[in-house]
Amino acid sequence: MGKMIAYCGIDCFECNAYKATQNNDQALREKTAAEWTIAHNFKFTPEMINCTSCKGDGVKVGYCSECEIRKCASGKGVVNCGACGDFETCKTINDFLVQAPIAKDNLTAK
Helix, strand or coil: CCCEEECCEEEECCEEEEEHHCCCCCCHHHHHHHHHHHCCCCCHHHCCCCCCCCCCCCCCCCHHHHHHHHHHHHHCCCCCHHCCCHHHHHHHHHHHHHHCCCHHHHCCCC
């Protein structure tokens, strides 16, 4: 299977919220909610663990529906932030990538 890279560089195919939604997997929703609650210091519930990807129509997981990175990239019409002329100097994406280095690899892969 290939990759489905979100605007921010996260691979949706590797995201448990996307997987749980695609497979209607309640056990994965519950497991992910518990893990993300600890990792992000925010109370996630299994009902929050649903996502159809930031690029498509449909439900977005948590903050992704309001994400400034998503709004900016979509508004600029770029496939992802790595294709944006402002990528190197953009504080918003670069602050995010400090927390998600794998996303940077996805955005800079040729």
